[in-house]
Amino acid sequence: MRNFLQFHPEVADALAQNKPVVALESTVITHGLPYPANVETAVKMQTAVREGGAVPATIAIIKGQVHVGLTDDELEYLGRLAGTAVRKCSRRDIPLAIGGQEDGATTVAGTMILAHQAGIRLFATGGIGGVHRGHPFDISADLLELGQTPVTVVSSGAKSILDLPATREVLETHGVPIIGYGTDELPAFFARSSGLPVDIRLDTPEAVAHVMQAHQQLGLQNGILVTVPVPEADACDPDMVEAAIAQATAEADAQGVHGPASTPWLLRRVVELTNGRSLQANVALLRNNGYVAATIACALAAS
Numbered sequence: 001m002r003n004f005l006q007f008h009p010e011v012a013d014a015l016a017q018n019k020p021v022v023a024l025e026s027t028v029i030t031h032g033l034p035y036p037a038n039v040e041t042a043v044k045m046q047t048a049v050r051e052g053g054a055v056p057a058t059i060a061i062i063k064g065q066v067h068v069g070l071t072d073d074e075l076e077y078l079g080r081l082a083g084t085a086v087r088k089c090s091r092r093d094i095p096l097a098i099g100g101q102e103d104g105a106t107t108v109a110g111t112m113i114l115a116h117q118a119g120i121r122l123f124a125t126g127g128i129g130g131v132h133r134g135h136p137f138d139i140s141a142d143l144l145e146l147g148q149t150p151v152t153v154v155s156s157g158a159k160s161i162l163d164l165p166a167t168r169e170v171l172e173t174h175g176v177p178i179i180g181y182g183t184d185e186l187p188a189f190f191a192r193s194s195g196l197p198v199d200i201r202l203d204t205p206e207a208v209a210h211v212m213q214a215h216q217q218l219g220l221q222n223g224i225l226v227t228v229p230v231p232e233a234d235a236c237d238p239d240m241v242e243a244a245i246a247q248a249t250a251e252a253d254a255q256g257v258h259g260p261a262s263t264p265w266l267l268r269r270v271v272e273l274t275n276g277r278s279l280q281a282n283v284a285l286l287r288n289n290g291y292v293a294a295t296i297a298c299a300l301a302a303s
Helices: 008-014 027-032 037-051 073-082 094-099 108-117 141-148 164-171 203-217 236-253 258-274 278-303
Strands: 006-007 021-024 056-060 065-068 087-090 104-106 122-124 135-138 154-155 178-181 200-202 224-227
Touching: 006 008, 008 021, 008 154, 021 037, 021 108, 027 037, 027 087, 027 104, 027 258, 037 056, 037 073, 037 104, 037 278, 056 073, 056 094, 056 108, 065 094, 087 094, 094 104, 094 108, 104 108, 108 122, 108 141, 108 154, 122 278, 135 141, 135 200, 141 164, 141 178, 154 278, 178 203, 200 203, 203 224, 203 278, 224 278, 236 258, 236 278, 258 278
Parallel strands: 006 065, 021 056, 021 122, 087 104, 122 154, 154 224, 178 200, 178 224
Antiparallel strands: 056 065, 056 104
């Protein structure tokens, strides 16, 4: 696999010297936001990782080559492809993009796989995928990947457009420990709480690093999910966002929007229905998660 990996020099140097590195996904660039807001958000997340003391490594496939860390030109290139036929790469899609010399944006699952191959143990994102509301057999590959790839994912829980209780059950079935970072409840992406319990609450980067070290020493091959609530000032009112999600979900069903297309469609519709409040929360939690992941990476490097 490493024959297909092209490392940004800064990332390669950091890994060689055991400096803290945080992986970032690329679907937020190509499938999450329009240009130029997508590039601006990606830069903000990379900046947050640096502010936390780590090196950001945004992962993407460009013309069949896996890039671990992007230059400014590569980030701009991907940003301008938003809304075009960029392959959305989960486990299934990575060999298709590489073999076809395509451009590909990595999902949570895809980023976990490639981060693990690159030797990066921490990955920050907004929200993981999960079980879709009203479609219990439509389960994101993110959950399965968390059950089989030893990377720690820092997120604000699963995207709240999903069936959160069912998503939590699938994570439990696959043996994925859910850490609440400064919280006793699973965050609900746009909102700070879902009412669902986490497996353990930890309040410091060092405490999370200790769990990661124990996990590695035991030789376990599953991932760890660290959940971080959206900053309070940017959180959405739970009732408001739930009403928007319910309406968007009903509209998606009526229009036959399912499968990989459903998540970006629903997120865009919720932005419209909340007059942009959900987008504000989304950008804020991305930056915050990047910063938190960086502080954990620093604690891990020092342990």
